[in-house]
Amino acid sequence: MVAGSNSRATIGAVHSTSDADTYQVFVNANGRAGTIFLVLIDNDSIVDSQQITLGGNGVYNGNAMSTAAMVTPPAKQTQITTSARAPRTGSIDVGRNSAIALTTTDIPIISYYDATNGNLKLALCDTPACIYPAIRTLDSTGDVGAWSSIALSKTNIPYVAYYDTTNGDLKLAICKSTACTATTIITVDNATNNVGQFVGLKLTSTGIPIISYYDATNSALKVAFCGSTTCNKITLTTVPGLGSDSGYANALALTQYNSGQSTLVDLPRISYYDRTNNKIKVVVCGNQICSTATVADLDSTVSGVTNQNTSIDVSSENYPVVSYIDSAGKLKVATCTDTNCSITPTFLSLSGVGDVTQSSLMLTSADILMIASYDTVTQDLWLTECHTAYTCTSRISDYLHSTGNVGQFPALVLNSLDIPITAYTDVSNLRLKLAVPKSTVDDGSLPRFAKTAPSNNSTLTKPIAKLTWNAPVGASNHAYEYCIATSIAACTTWVNVGTATSVTVNVSPSTTYVWQVRVLNPANITVSSGGYWSFRTK
8 A cells, every 4th residue: 555645656676685584565656756665565475485464463564665755757657665573562473484303201392483572482391291381482583593403412401593584694502411501502603695594403423513594685595503512613514506496495404324335424404485486395415514515406396485494304214204295285294215316216196195395204212104284275284193104004194282373393203112292383372382182371272182091101010001082072973993003104004993991911921002092084084192101011
């Protein structure tokens, strides 16, 4: 909407800039003198590259007006500038772009963005169920933390890499203790360019941070190698040989130790979206600083995806596995069949989880695929659990949370028993939430039906286990199947118990078991009761 003393002025064109969240608006003055200014009306349809609503939830709270531009004849077009940001008042909007890691005792620690105050925060859970988390503000100077990634040292010291929006810098916060009551803030890359978006952080086997990130000014993928655990020997690399558009929506994984591939330890594998050529690609770094690299094209059928998201992990054989969004807005997975992705990968299109904009992928110790994803249509958080390594020919998908608009920015991690734990954003209530086995941070995150006993991580004193679960509302005629084994990978035999909601099984002493229940509805669609539970016998 254009107003001012020039009543004939109209909007002529809107152009993008090098900053994905900034646009130029050109106004037609039509040869008339006078003043022109732009009034921006927020109707909650305007979102930024992180899917954050202008001004926060609610219409009109992101309204903005530019300064007046003077026009003198014979000008026909002029450029005026305005800006609008989420106001720093009202309800606190937290949890955007979270990242999660687990301590050696499976305690979640989550980095996230406080969009209301523009701060980088850390939630340190007290138990695996995260009943009473301690909240720390890691950095509050300027607008910081819109992108973050977290990793823990072998002694559970948090490291958080993040984007400084105010300065366009990449930064790293290193906690001085496990309680993180004090931190060291390091500016890793403060080039004149706008750098640090889509940040990914991993620690090598010796505790040295490696960071992948996006140079928005040059549309380039960069890697920062810290050189030491204190990040005082930084090497910055613009990854060579990738072309003119690289690094957007990138995600980072490191190769792991394999006795047959000892030379591959701690080498970066980075997925990203090539927006110019509409391709999902994987960078195979030849060293830890990624000064030598090859790039593999994974998928060229992703045209028209405006909010692409990639997630990557590597298998026990160091084969990269990448999740992303296809051109139809559906969740898709590409599994490489060699360490360099030089052979055409296998593809898996995941049906039944709706239209997806964000996903988070991990592989279990047995290379079983698990993916948390956000369905933009139903606005639900989904978890897909595969039953077979790599191929995922048998799988189940279920809501982790389906009350309100929930599930944006999912961050998935697996605990020591390969049980999935997911941090995510509850957009309806502007909260950071956590879906964990048995317990959640909020009461609304429980699955549609749930296991009840034996409780997760419990100990049984007798060689008999009675597995029980509750029935979903309106599902009294549905059949149930259960599986029990000593690991998730071994849980492949599903036993149908009809409409019963319990079963008694014999178990061996001094053994850890995992178990799962799923419901089979009349359309032969299986729905799980959340993540696998475990118990141990004496």
